[in-house]
Amino acid sequence: MASKRLFDKIDSIQLLSVTKKYDDRFAINDISIDIEGGELVIFIGPSGSGKTTTLRMINRLIEPDSGTILINDQNVMELEPVALRRNIGYVIQNIGLFPHMNIAENIGLVAKLEGWDEKKIKDRVEYLLDFVSLPSEMFMDRYPHQLSGGQQQRVGLARALMMDPPLLLMDEPFGALDPILRKQLQEEFYQIREKLGKTIIFVTHDIEEAFKLGDRIAIMDDAKLVQIGTAEELIFHPANEMVASIVDTSKKFKHLDTLKIKDLISPLECMYVHDGSLDVEGAISSMIEKNIEIAVVSNGSGPLGIVKLIDLLRMDDKESKIVDHVIEIPSFSRNELLSSSLKIMQKDGHSMAFVMTDGKLSGFLFPNDAFSQVIG
Amino acid sequence: MVTLESILSHTADHLVLVVITLIISICISMPLAFGSLYNKRFGYVVIKFANLAQAVPSFAVVAIVVPLMGIGFYPAVVAILLRALLPIIKNTYIGLSTVDPSMLDYADGIGLNEWQILRYVRLPNAYPAIFAGIKFAFILINSIAILTAYIGSGGLGELIFQGLVAFNNEKILAGAIPAILIAIAFDIIFTRIEKKLTPHYRK
Numbered sequence: 280m281a282s283k284r285l286f287d288k289i290d291s292i293q294l295l296s297v298t299k300k301y302d303d304r305f306a307i308n309d310i311s312i313d314i315e316g317g318e319l320v321i322f323i324g325p326s327g328s329g330k331t332t333t334l335r336m337i338n339r340l341i342e343p344d345s346g347t348i349l350i351n352d353q354n355v356m357e358l359e360p361v362a363l364r365r366n367i368g369y370v371i372q373n374i375g376l377f378p379h380m381n382i383a384e385n386i387g388l389v390a391k392l393e394g395w396d397e398k399k400i401k402d403r404v405e406y407l408l409d410f411v412s413l414p415s416e417m418f419m420d421r422y423p424h425q426l427s428g429g430q431q432q433r434v435g436l437a438r439a440l441m442m443d444p445p446l447l448l449m450d451e452p453f454g455a456l457d458p459i460l461r462k463q464l465q466e467e468f469y470q471i472r473e474k475l476g477k478t479i480i481f482v483t484h485d486i487e488e489a490f491k492l493g494d495r496i497a498i499m500d501d502a503k504l505v506q507i508g509t510a511e512e513l514i515f516h517p518a519n520e521m522v523a524s525i526v527d528t529s530k531k532f533k534h535l536d537t538l539k540i541k542d543l544i545s546p547l548e549c550m551y552v553h554d555g556s557l558d559v560e561g562a563i564s565s566m567i568e569k570n571i572e573i574a575v576v577s578n579g580s581g582p583l584g585i586v587k588l589i590d591l592l593r594m595d596d597k598e599s600k601i602v603d604h605v606i607e608i609p610s611f612s613r614n615e616l617l618s619s620s621l622k623i624m625q626k627d628g629h630s631m632a633f634v635m636t637d638g639k640l641s642g643f644l645f646p647n648d649a650f651s652q653v654i655g
Numbered sequence: 656m657v658t659l660e661s662i663l664s665h666t667a668d669h670l671v672l673v674v675i676t677l678i679i680s681i682c683i684s685m686p687l688a689f690g691s692l693y694n695k696r697f698g699y700v701v702i703k704f705a706n707l708a709q710a711v712p713s714f715a716v717v718a719i720v721v722p723l724m725g726i727g728f729y730p731a732v733v734a735i736l737l738r739a740l741l742p743i744i745k746n747t748y749i750g751l752s753t754v755d756p757s758m759l760d761y762a763d764g765i766g767l768n769e770w771q772i773l774r775y776v777r778l779p780n781a782y783p784a785i786f787a788g789i790k791f792a793f794i795l796i797n798s799i800a801i802l803t804a805y806i807g808s809g810g811l812g813e814l815i816f817q818g819l820v821a822f823n824n825e826k827i828l829a830g831a832i833p834a835i836l837i838a839i840a841f842d843i844i845f846t847r848i849e850k851k852l853t854p855h856y857r858k
Contacts (some may be wrong), residue, residue, distance in 0.1 A: 340763060360766070361767075362766070367762040369765055371757060372757075373757035375755075377760030377775070379779040379853070389765050
């Protein structure tokens with residue numbers, strides 16, 4: 280009972296005067312948008328502004344009262360909902376992994392329903408797990424509750440990619456993660472996005488995430504589309520006060536060269552610190568339990584560097600000490616100038632640095648994050 | 656003096672009664688619970704009726720069927736059924752309907768149809784509750800099957816009532832101990848089946 284492949288590639292998605300009402304209240308009020316194939320469009324706005332409703336109309340989880348939604352000039356209302364949804368990848372904030380299925384079954388469910396043979400499913404699942412940086416041999420047979428939040432969200436993405444849909448709908452996919460993990464997943468997603476080559480519609484409430492990932496950003500307020508454009512257009516030509524406050528235009532006047540590291544520090548939580556004498560096995564279980572993707576390795580007197588969970592998982596020698604696998608990263612005092620530290624980091628290609636206060640580790644500096652705060 | 660033969664034959668009668676009643680009650684409860692899931696009004700009537708039947712004291716249920724159906728094996732089955740339906744219906748219904756909404760939303764969003772959602776999401780989610788309901792129903796069936804000896808169902812209750820009338824402790828125990836053993840054995844067997852069917856996905 281394989282569903283028809285409705286589209287191999289997205290040429291365009293059009294919303295034409297789409298309106299949806301619940302009782303007397305508009306959920307979506309006369310929205311028209313043109314989305315090009317291959318674009319990553321981000322919907323952002325206060326809660327209740329209609330961004331999720333708009334997303335869910337594209338795969339017909341919600342049906343419009345009036346107006347038309349076209350994918351490649353086909354009206355979605357004329358497509359069979361089950362077939363339509365199987366042609367569109369779907370990622371949600373709560374992930375929605377099925378607790379009674381292991382990771383391979385979760386990812387392969389729709390393929391199984393589509394009648395793929397087992398070998399083909401297994402190969403594809405293995406490929407996708409590796410693609411989202413989860414070693415397949417370690418994760419295929421695990422159950423969702425054995426995974427950290429970040430790992431579950433990676434599985435959520437792998438699952439959405441199973442049928443190789445040309446279109447992905449992502450509803451606050453990183454919204455439930457803690458800030459440091461969120462940044463790392465955004466970074467990874469940003470990197471694999473090119474490889475994916477898919478049209479993506481993405482909902483978030485985090486303007487920094489929008490600036491970082493979006494080709495264009497659609498700002499919603501009170502069921503209406505207020506403005507859609509690139510980050511630059513929104514920052515330099517905000518349509519109204521509301522847009523200006525969301526993109527926080529005043530920030531663009533902040534002068535980078537007066538900012539100090541302490542203005543943009545991401546504070547340290549002690550759960551990140553692990554002693555260098557810990558073995559790899561112990562570090563993995565500790566990090567999975569604490570739901571963190573990176574750990575600071577310390578030797579008692581100060582931080583030596585970091586280790587990443589992904590790297591540890593791939594190590595053959597699980598008995599070795601993590602101190603032997605440390606990735607050194609720069610460290611700066613909190614009163615140093617941001618601009619000079621960023622230059623140093625850029626030169627050596629580091630994506631994070633330690634921030635020290637009185638010789639002690641007090642936080643992290645993420646250049647990407649710092650940069651988007653400054654321009655945002 | 657109670658002969659071993661008499662204990663065995665009463666135990667066999669008792670087992671036949673409880674097992675048949677359990678099977679019938681599962682066969683009746685499941686469709687009612689599934690139906691309740693897809694039709695709110697139907698569900699309302701079913702749960703109300705099951706609650707009502709549950710509110711009547713056990714002995715009264717046994718007594719009520721006599722003017723309607725007379726005495727014997729089948730009236731006893733009906734009397735026990737009335738008490739055993741509720742835990743299975745209610746637990747099955749609750750198990751099927753209390754699924755994490757984000758999972759249902761997701762199942763919808765990836766294009767599962769109603770039947771596939773039931774098969775792959777709701778039913779596995781409901782297994783633990785369904786099993787708990789069936790176990791509890793069996794405890795009720797086993798104990799009410801003792802009472803129905805009063806209306807001629809036969810079984811271990813017969814020994815107990817005879818013993819009570821004759822102040823014969825030996826007879827009372829000859830009826831009570833196998834009944835207790837049956838309850839324990841069922842619990843062990845069913846827990847095994849449950850473990851087989853619901854693998855280690857819960858912490």
